Amino acid sequence: MASGGVHHTLSATSPEPTSIPNGVNGTTSHYQLGDFSIDEYRPIKVVCIGAGFSGVAAGIRFPQRVPNVNLTIYDKNPGVGGAWYLNKYPGLACDIPSHCYQYTFEENTDWSAFFAPGPEIRAYLERVVDKYKVDKYLKLQHELVGAYWDDAKLHWRLRLKRPSANSTPENPQYEEIADTADVLFTSLGSLGRWNWPDIEGLESFKGRVLHSAQWDVTDGHWEEGVRDWGEKKVGVIGVGSSAIQIVPALQPKVKQVVNFVRGRTWLATPFSGEKMADLLKRDPNAENYKFSEEDRKRFKEDPDFYRQFRHELESDLNSVHGSTLRGSKQQQSARQAFKENMLKRLAKKPWIADHIIPEFAVACRRLTPGPGYLEALCEDNVAFETKQIKQVTPTGIEMEDGRHYDLDVIVCATGFDTSYKYPFPFVGRDGVTLQDKFTPHPRTYMGMCVDGFPNWFQSLGPNSGVGSGSLLVIIERQLDYAIHATLKLQRERLKAIEVKKEAVDDFDEYLEAYFPKTVYSEKCRSWYKMGKEEGRVVGLWPGSCLHAVRALAHPRWEDFNYELADPVKNRFHWLGDGQTYNEKTVTGDHAWYLSPEEVDIPPIPKD
Template sequence: MSSGVLHTLSAAAPEPTTSTAGINGAAPTGYKLGEFCIDEYRPIKVVCIGAGFSGIAAGIRFPQKVPNVNLTIYDKNPGVGGAWYLNKYPGLACDIPSHCYQYTFEENTNWSAFYAPGPEIRAYLERVADKYKVHKYLKLSHELTGAYWDERKSHWRLTLRRLSPNSTPENPQYEDIEDTADVLFSSLGALGRWKWPDIPGLSEFKGRVLHSAQWDVTDGHWEEGVRDWGDKKVGVIGVGSSAIQIVPALQPKVKQVVNFVRGKTWLATPFSGEKMAELLKRDAGAANYKFSDEDKKRFKEDPEFYRKFRHELESDLNSVHGATLRGSAQQQGAREAFKENMMKKLAKKPWIAEHIIPDFAVACRRLTPGPGYLESLCEDNVTFETNEIKRVTPTGIEMTDGRHYELDVIVCATGFDTSFKYPFPFVGRGGVTLHEKFTPHPRTYMGMCVDGFPNWFQSLGPNSGVGSGSLLVIIERQLEYCVQATLKMQRERLKVVEVKKEAVDDFDEYLEAYFPKTVYSEKCRSWYKMGKEEGRVVGLWPGSCLHAVRALAHPRWEDFDYELADPVKNRFYWLGDGQTYNEKTMTGDRAWYLSPEEVDIPPIPKD
């Protein structure tokens, strides 16, 4: 029957009557259709905690993809950026190529250097947030103080602390507020809660004590804050990625730097540096190549070249996973190349090599290129101290052998609490806390979900980091997973989505089987293992970056339990009244499946 005839008939047809008989004369079941269209989506409230890379992307993707969404993004800081807002220490920079440290959908052709400085990364995030109007969803200076699953209402109850309207800079005052969420997406991360070293006397030091994650900034930049440090003696405690950036940044600006080091670490040759040099036809020896105006102009005016440049860099970055496998040829090659490079840079003070070049494998602890660090250790005003600290005195640091360093400033580049045990109550079903769930170590489903904690997804949770490759694509895929789960809840009228315990158990078993074959399980102190030398690897995905991207692409809905939002047991109640909203209201597009976004045109085979 043609559509024209159907329109004619439907105009004259009487209203249908409700039959008392079922299909083929069977007895009726009493089931009633829902009085809504299949795509008449109910409102859903999403709350995101954190406004770093994850939170800003959430402010873009949830409104883009989830209809009728009520979105709020809370962050404890006064500005966006997450770790890039919090950290302002000297030398702060990206430790993978800048062009691999950006959203897949938002290119930046204007990075100043191969490893861009921290303020540029923060500025990039601010621009993205402005461009996509994320600020309408943001509530800054709001710190999460508790998350509680409400069994009766099937939603999250959140408590937060914020500055009160009567607060002033001289007299800050706070107030507590509450909110609720149908879906909670958190991006609290592992590197946001800094840790002070446990050294006797630290609080009694009469000079200035700073932590790398709590650096005082004057006029928006660290250089202004150290402008008058020319006669200062500065002690830097640590040899992690922050200390490796701080020491060369301070060295030319102060009278003396003493780097107190107890561990060892590998310093990498520039990641993808040779590939960058090949593509730009530039010197491959530059530790941190500065892009010229000519380079940036070409990136901007030749999109095809820039896409190739970015693609090739990222492809190269994703080609080193083999080095993380014990006994691999790539691992051996990396050890030889890195050792040779480190020895070369330490030529003026070769004795340092035996105290810093590790016996453990490359990448056992977080790997960083550290441009300028080894060279700075060889400068006359830098002391590399490997003996144990006994205590901090009012005027400096005393070593166990009795020597004493007179200091004006002590910088603690001593890392973060990487246990994923947050300093506030996070309570799931039956009053079970996340702290209990994560003892003795975190157990999750693919780094994102925890059984007993419904409607909660996280970005950069336990086992989400990567030892090689770009972290940004992982963030985007974890967010997309949460968006898909939210759409499923809305589409199928579900009030609860909760990962099954057996799915968490199986992923945990996979982790236990995977990591022993990698270098991460060797003996070295690393935040990958919650700051321990040995034990469970909780910081990294069990596989390569590309492996994670594939694994997260298609949610396994069979790994979850569900509860319906309506008091109707029929699993197809969400089908509604048999029509779409556009048909019911005779508005909108009623052939949307023909739009360019929907039509999937197959390629024509060549043979």
């Protein structure tokens, strides 16, 4: 950030450039000083795509840290939240502790449950938007349909689609607009483009077909939409995190639920860090602890207690990385504990255990606690079907063995397109497309940059997720990295920053060496591997959450190539005319380095 809070553009009169005698050999240099001060930063235009956790944080941090920034945040949805706006299915909830699913800088003391429901998470984001006035940067219902690097002008050209003035819900109409960006920061994610199952006859079904990511919501809550489903028979296809939440939510609301499952999955034991359990005096075996009024009151009124609670919770969450390493003692212990817990919860229908408890390691697939799922499978109105589906008929689902389930509703909890190949042109230098770059699998630098695509940074791109730990701290660190790069462009009067191909190659080599020692490389179908049983792990960071936080803390500028904004070869041209803006204009603080924000007072050693 600019020292002394300078946010000015060129405006003051500077000395005329002159030729200066060289003190070494008496010759004359023809280099001319810049007519700007060292902290007189040029305007820079940043466009962010996506208004989920990454985009909202961008709406806070870019204006806070980057002087003279012009920021726009586009999102295709009518509201903020990203995946938390898109997904509104029954039982939607956080699958890590809620207090670990919030910004480091914005505490929420009012979560209702250990695993908070989805609407609370979206409401949290909406409050953050209001508090930090992010809405002034937002342009909702604007969908990116094309991104093109302009090598002549060294900026991004963007095409966006939005509803036209005469568009109505009954007759939607769209228009296309254009924009440009000096820096493009995208948070397109991997869980925004859903997959329909490849099952013959799905389009012939005469009942209602829903996808978990395209759930119809009435009056803002799914329960309103299913209040007349009491006599309906519902089929739920899948055993991923969405299906595991949908089945127990629908079970008491409908006549019958049939869960069609082709794979196996581990269900985590209740999260019960000892210190955290002691702090709350709660039952360590509770699957989804509901915070009492007394709990929330103490969180709000005793900040020290709350921060201790949150710190212990996140510390425990970050302590399980060892279980993701093949053959580790933590993996063996987790496998034994999870199996015992699942067998206990399936006591009423023990035969299900033979079809759902995996042979592969714990965490090979995305791990979820699944409160109430196994118990719901044991209810009389729930059928657990593991045979192969033959086809969907007009009245239900027919199995390969000839049995037929009559259904009124089919819910496809069948996941997302996790290839990171976006359904629109994304074009870098020399016409190279991102689709080409990401074939056969995505290749990036630290999950954020791609060679041939200057001035572009991603949040939650390939190899950005974590198998354990807080995803929110990763989002914040990736955003910090993009801001550091933007500041470097601005401070050093650069026009383009592009990661070197050899740096991408080296990171790719690191990935290839890391993942074989982890459980993620075992044979299991997972979105970590683009929905395949075996193959390249593209969804996860190659290490622990804490490892990622350290790795992203200090950009390696030597891994990038640069192009100058000014047609001057001297690498110190950014030093300008030898003064700061405040000195030149005789304004502002001339001793800003003594302000409390600038002074770093060292601790006094105790011995």
